[in-house]
Amino acid sequence: MNMRRKLSVAGALAAAVGLALTTTACSSGGSGSGSEDTITVGVKYDQPGMGLNENGEITGFDADMAREIAKRMGKEVKFVESVSSQRETLLQNGTVDMILATYTINEKRDQVIDWAGPYLNAGQDILVTSENPKNINGPGDLNGKVLCAVEGSNSTERLRDQYAQDAQLYPAQTYSECIELLSSGNVDAVSTDDVILAGFAAQDQYKGKFQLVGKPFSEEPYGVGIPQGSDKCEAINTAISDIISDGTWENFVKSNFGDSYTPDPTKNPPTPRGCDKNI
Secondary structure (H helix, E strand, C coil): CHHHHHHHHHHHHHHHHHHHHHHHHHHCCCCCCCCCCEEEEEECCEECCCEEEECCEEECHHHHHHHHHHHHCCCEEEEEECCHHHHHHHHHCCCCCEECCCCECCHHHHCCCEEEEEEEEECEEEEEECCCCCCCCCHHHHCCCEEEEECCCHHHHHHHHHHCCCCEEEEECCHHHHHHHHHHCCCCEEEEEHHHHHHHHCCHHHCCCEEECCCCCCCEEEEEEECCCCCCHHHHHHHHHHHHHCCHHHHHHHHHHCCCCCCCCCCCCCCCCCCCCCC
16 A cells, blocks of 8 residues: 555656656747747837837737738747847847848848848938928938937938038937937937838827938848848748738738838839848
8 A cells, every 4th residue: 555655656746747847848949939839029119100019019011021921931929129229139149039120231230140031121311390490401411410319220320421420419219219309309300211200200199290301312121130040031031022922012011101101112122132141
């Protein structure tokens, strides 16, 4: 009787250990993933039309593209906020599997992460108030003006290096902060990609307050950022190509921007560049 009881207890302990090991194995995921069926995607939470968190619902072109790419890869999406200054870190430390966050492919970033795409070509422009009291009509007019600068964005760096070395920079963490600063008169202009600026200008609370200068002076190929060595590049590119070819891409543009923004038809929709790290 005692022996049977000992065997019974031992069996129960073995079963408990087995269950614990199984549970641990099931809960372990790859980089950024909650499970094998989920892909964790970094997006912006404060960019209307591209990536916006509206009471827990993530909307915008980037968010729609992320969901559709994941769907065509057989995955569900888990969204994580990805501000400009943290994007490379989130990929490098495994917090996310990929990032769609108005993320321009460039040579500097190409040294530390990999890319799929691009899936949209934007262009840098300038947003001013409707009155435009400082007569800002192009990047060269920003010399001596107060420009909102977002940490981690290459837009301000380009302006300072190529067009307006004497612009005064007002630091901010996000473009939503910059828009508030422009609305309150603390800065004279905000400059970043036209699609981002158009999304802010079209918001109900800002309608009629701002205007785009309307002279884009760069090409911004938005890519899907992935960790170096990721095996997801080809699958993402295939999904992007299919999304474009079957009309889903165009539907996403219309549903997110309406008449407020039309991507340059000479550069859009783009063709994914391949996975060999050639810009």
